[in-house]
Amino acid sequence: MSEAEYGPLSEEFARITLEIRKGRPLKEALLAFAKRTRSKDVQRIMRLILEGVEAGGPIADVLDEVSDNMRAIKMIKRERKSATAQQISFLAMASLFAGPFVMGVVGGLPNVMEAVAGGMADLPLTEIQGVVRALTFYVFAQAVAAGMMMGVTMYGDFKKGFKFAIPMGIFALAVYSIVQKIMPKMVTMF
Incomplete structure (x- = not known):
């Protein structure tokens, strides 16, 4: 087996064979190989x-x-991947498009009201700006949370959701x- 052509795996088998020939126990050689690969499947x-x-079973x-x-x-x-595809699609669409779109419309309403009123309305800008900041934070936090949920749904581990969270x-x-x-400009065109 150590002479077969399996790419990097052949090199590892050659290394295991050499270690065993030098006196290293089979168990230690195989465990060392598993540790070197850093693959859960190989381990x-x-x-x-x-x-x-x-246990004495034939190899x-x-x-x-x-x-x-x-x-x-x-x-x-x-099977898990196919069973979770619909949930993943929903999470992605809701957190990347639907949620940000609706919140963007709501966040753009103060500008629409100001444009329609011709700047003459007495809008409490500090309160409105606080709401817009809260909406901005909500959009980001909701997308990050959806990314984490995708990690749990796809892999059963929320830590794997980090690769989705920030980009999302x-x-x-x-x-x-x-x-x-864009929304205030679109509304004022009509």
């Missing part, structure tokens, strides 16, 4: 193989069981800002 496979060998049977186990895990991941927050702020700026 799981090595643990299963070692458990099977320690071929152990490898068959490990193979079946990994296939089942991949199938579950595919920035995109939602951009949509909000564009709608907030």
